[in-house]
Amino acid sequence: MSELRDLYQEVILDHGKNPRNFRVAEDANRLANGHNPLCGDKVRIYARTAEDGTIEDVAFQGAGCAISQASTSMMTQILKGKGEAEARELIARFVRLITDRAEPTDDELEALGKLAVFAGVREYPNRAKCATLGWHTVSAALDRADDPVSTE
Amino acid sequence: MTAAPAVKPLDPTKVRAEIPILHQEIRGNPLVYLDNAATTQKPAAVIDAVADFYRRDNANIHRGVHTLSQRATDAYEGARGRVRGFLGAAEDAEIVFVRGATEGINLVANSLGRSIGAGDEILISWMEHHSNIVPWQLLCERTGAVLKVAPIDDTGALILEEFEKLLSERTKVVAMVHQSNSLGTVNPVREITERAHAVGAKVLIDGAQATSHRAVDVREIGCDFYVTSAHKMFGPSGIGVLYGRRALLEEMPPWQGGGDMILTVTFEKTEYNELPHKFEAGTPHLSGPIGLAAAIDWIEALGLDAIAAHEDDLLRYGTEALSEIPGVTIVGTAPGKSSVLSFTMDGVHPHDIGTIVDQEGVAIRTGHHCTQPVMDRFGIPATARASFAAYNTREDVDALVRAVRKVAEVFA
């Protein structure tokens, strides 16, 4: 059970059940759809960025497991107000946390702040795509990619 | 009342002891393997048969004059005879070795498919595995034929009247699953075949999920084609069977060319080999049929009636216990269903269920199970699925139920 708690920590369960910024952002100027065909998880990311690239708003809609919902929910909270370069750095850092073979350093974990709870996913490589779906999709939104993102 | 001939009941603990892989721990808990619809685990006898073949008899078949080649050929062809008997086919020539159910269906769709044209219809059901959908879609794309789909009801049973309404002289092929892998529904394949034959359609039955659970007799069903995969019946992966009626196989053109499927080759004309070799181009999976034959020996020693009775007990027991957990809904409740327990839990995604029960050592499948139309039909993205085999025990079901209760706790 203790290991399980490593993965399904309160924060994750909470965000999974009550995802934040779970709405359509009517005034979004960047949009991308993500899809994990393997498990059917779907996410749509809405973002509004200022002239200088600052993320003024980010929201999402979709359906999926607790891990994907929670990670996308927490992502929207953290990205809001960030400049584009800073946002992209965080996205890369999060994806590294989930998928890198090497153990994350203390510095890395610190830089991830609350997101470090997702380190538990490292034990479950077949869940990595759940944790990263929202992040890959927001990255596509920032690229203004029109095609749906697929984690396959 | 005269008593039915007694079925010697299974001793699941003894059966379990014969499966080496089951005796290990996963994340600190004893492994409970309940993903048998995806693939089954292998008895020591099957593993040994394959290993012994490579240790003692390996050689290419049908070619050499040396002793090993003769032994390998005898073993390979002997296995064909074993499969013929198991499926109740009339002759060995009607048993074609393929990679699996998928390849068997593709073979028929490609070869029989040459006689299909624009406006012809292929009739399948809503509960088909993708492998019994996509080959027909490809055929329709190539030929202009039309794919028709017979609906299922809320229990996951085929609606026979609707199926019948879709049959007409335009129907050239009816392709139908024997037992559904995501719902457990067992189709009335004999009735389906009769009605399809009445309009002149050919019938293919996808038996991938059936052959490890129920006795199958292709002549009693009356179907034209029957496919199954060895790995779903305690045999090796990469080998399966296409049964086809001789008259049809004779007429059908080969679908792959190469060695072993020919009698003579000149650049002007090639004469094809006789059945079933016409459909087995190239060096086949030599040890596959040998492992499959050992798996059939193993199944028959237990007895399919005893296996069915045992699994029905597990299914009843599991259905009852899971249904008692608040928020659990069983998906697939057709009367007479077999060995598959698909379910959802309110507020919990099946993937989270899968990960949490894995933590408890319980292996189940989560997802759409290659039956996306079934998921759409029930308005769900996925299910969690426990599926039983001869070696599962009531203790396995207890472990599943405990693990699912833990899921409910975590997500409470």
Ligand SMILES: Cc1ncc(COP(=O)(O)O)c(C=O)c1O
């Ligand atoms: C009902 C059904 N048909 C066909 C298949 C395909 O079998 P294979 O992948 O062994 O070719 C499966 C396997 O999951 C199945 O469950």
